[in-house]
Amino acid sequence: MKYVFGPIFSRRLGRSLGIDTIPLKTCNWNCIYCQLGRTVPLTHVRREYFPSVEILAEVEQVLAGSAPGAIDWVTFVGSGEPTLHSDLGGLIRGAKTLTGLPVAVITNGALLYRPDVRQELSAADAILPSLDAGSSDLYKQINRPWPEPTFAQYLEGLVAFREMYAGQLWLEVMLVKGMNDSLAALADIAAAAARIRPDQIHISLPIRPPAESGVEPADEEGLMRAQAILGELARVITPAHGELPIRADAELADFLLGVITRHPLREDEVTTLLRRWPADEIRAVFAKLERNGQARVVERYGIRFWGAASGKYSQRKESEHDS
Ligand code: SF4
Numbered sequence: 124m125k126y127v128f129g130p131i132f133s134r135r136l137g138r139s140l141g142i143d144t145i146p147l148k149t150c151n152w153n154c155i156y157c158q159l160g161r162t163v164p165l166t167h168v169r170r171e172y173f174p175s176v177e178i179l180a181e182v183e184q185v186l187a188g189s190a191p192g193a194i195d196w197v198t199f200v201g202s203g204e205p206t207l208h209s210d211l212g213g214l215i216r217g218a219k220t221l222t223g224l225p226v227a228v229i230t231n232g233a234l235l236y237r238p239d240v241r242q243e244l245s246a247a248d249a250i251l252p253s254l255d256a257g258s259s260d261l262y263k264q265i266n267r268p269w270p271e272p273t274f275a276q277y278l279e280g281l282v283a284f285r286e287m288y289a290g291q292l293w294l295e296v297m298l299v300k301g302m303n304d305s306l307a308a309l310a311d312i313a314a315a316a317a318r319i320r321p322d323q324i325h326i327s328l329p330i331r332p333p334a335e336s337g338v339e340p341a342d343e344e345g346l347m348r349a350q351a352i353l354g355e356l357a358r359v360i361t362p363a364h365g366e367l368p369i370r371a372d373a374e375l376a377d378f379l380l381g382v383i384t385r386h387p388l389r390e391d392e393v394t395t396l397l398r399r400w401p402a403d404e405i406r407a408v409f410a411k412l413e414r415n416g417q418a419r420v421v422e423r424y425g426i427r428f429w430g431a432a433s434g435k436y437s438q439r440k441e442s443e444h445d446s
Contacts, residue, residue, distance in 0.1 A: 124276035124373075126178045127185045128201070128381030132365040135251070135293070135325065136196040137228055141190075142182060142218060143201025143385055144208035145172045147170070147431055151204055152231050153267040156256075156297055156338045158331035159202065160421075160434035167269040169209040169234070179217045186222055192250060194332030197222050199247075200229040201342050201385040207234075212243030229249060229295075236272040237282030249291040250391065252281060254319070255303055257311025265302055281319045294321040296357075298328055299338055304345030309352040316353065322358040326350065331387050332428045333422040336437045339424075367396045375400065377427075380417055384413045387421065 130138040134238070149172065151323075162357040180257065199205040205228055208214065219226050225248040233253025234240040244250055256262040259274035272280065285292055294316055298304050303312065316324055326349050328340035348358050363403045369378050375397075382388065394402045409429055412418035419432045 124175060124181055124185065124377060124381055127181045127386055128191075128378075130194050130368050130370075131382055131386060132367065133196075133198070134360050134362070135249040136198055136249075138193060138195045139195070139227075140185065140194045140222075140224075141201060141385060142197060142199050142214070143382075144178060144199060144205050145201065145203050146216060147202035147384060149203035149207055149434075150231075151207065151233050151269040152188065153334070154231075155265055155267065155302075156299055156329035156333040157271060157336040158329075158333065159385070159431070160436045161334045162203070163435055166207065168206050168272065169240075171209050172207070172366065175210045175214050176250075176322040176358065178214060179221060182218055183217075185211055185372075187369065188370050190371070193368060193370070194222070194224060196249075197224050198227045200227060204231055204233070206230050206240050206244070211240075211357050212246055215243070219300045225249065231266070232281055233272060233277055234280070235269060235284045236276040237338070239345065240282075241280070241284045244284070245288050245290070247290060249293060249442050250284070250288065250295045250323070251295055252284075252313060252351040253296045253297065253300075254281070254312060257295050257308070257313070260323050261308055261311070264298065265297075278315055278318065279317075285320050289436075291324040291363075292319070292321045293325055294319065294355070295325045295327055295360075298326055298341040298345060298349055300341045300345060301339075304341040304349060306348065306352070309349055313352050313354065316356075323358065323361045324353050326353065326357055327360045330362060332423040332426075332430065334436055336423070365396075366398055367377055375404070376412060377416055379405075380407060380412055383418060383429045384431040387428040387434075390420065390429055393429070 150162040171377040187420045227249040
């Protein structure tokens with residue numbers, strides 16, 4: 124499968140079937156914590172990176188091979204920023220019609236300053252935009268965005284979207300130690316969130332391999348501070364640990380490659396996530412993907428993650444290395 128992956132377990136969306144509309148890695152941000160590695164180069168061009176008709180044909184095919192009730196949400200997410208696909212609105216409507224399931228979009232929200240993007244996203248049932256900073260300086264440090272929109276435009280875009288959008292709006296704050304977990308940074312984020320009026324605020328931690336080696340998740344104190352300052356709408360999102368619901372019609376190698384390309388997996392959790400598969404078989408699949416130049420191990424903080432071979436991660440200075 125080229126565009127559809129999973130389903131994977133998500134705390135927020137249950138069994139979520141992913142649709143990836145763009146090549147790795149296409150993004151208008153270059154977040155220091157990005158689990159897909161660095162964005163080289165950044166792009167802000169909206170276009171039909173892959174034909175919508177091909178993407179929807181794959182959705183139809185996966186659906187035909189999935190047991191009834193096996194998928195809770197269809198989620199546009201993947202190899203970068205999904206709103207850069209110029210037909211995202213058509214894809215959302217197409218996915219809803221084909222599946223009859225609720226559709227979510229995980230986005231950085233940067234393009235919501237454009238009325239056409241707001242209109243397109245309004246067809247989804249839930250939109251999950253990022254809000255890692257409440258000031259222009261921190262926005263530039265954490266998200267390292269394309270110059271347009273400015274922070275002020277980005278924030279106004281989120282506010283304007285909320286005004287016209289009746290679905291669920293769940294802001295995501297990626298809490299990075301020493302960056303946005305201070306009292307002042309969180310107060311700025313809370314002020315921005317108060318203007319946006321989301322339905323929920325999700326506090327996440329960068330626990331997958333971050334693009335930059337110095338990036339660490341906020342500690343317990345930072346998390347408590349975030350919850351206190353962001354208020355009653357905020358909750359901490361912990362990773363989901365359920366068994367990966369591999370489809371009956373899926374090849375193991377294809378399934379794993381589809382997942383790790385968009386969502387790197389800890390090597391030590393893969394056997395738990397796929398407990399019905401013999402560990403030897405899983406190891407053999409990864410070894411083959413590595414030999415074929417499709418997958419690689421990235422080490423962060425002594426933990427080995429499997430990700431796409433083309434991911435661009437900074438090298439660590441200490442004992443870690445990218446293999
Ligand atoms: S985390 Fe999302 S928005 Fe940030 S660089 Fe990665 S894909 Fe882009």
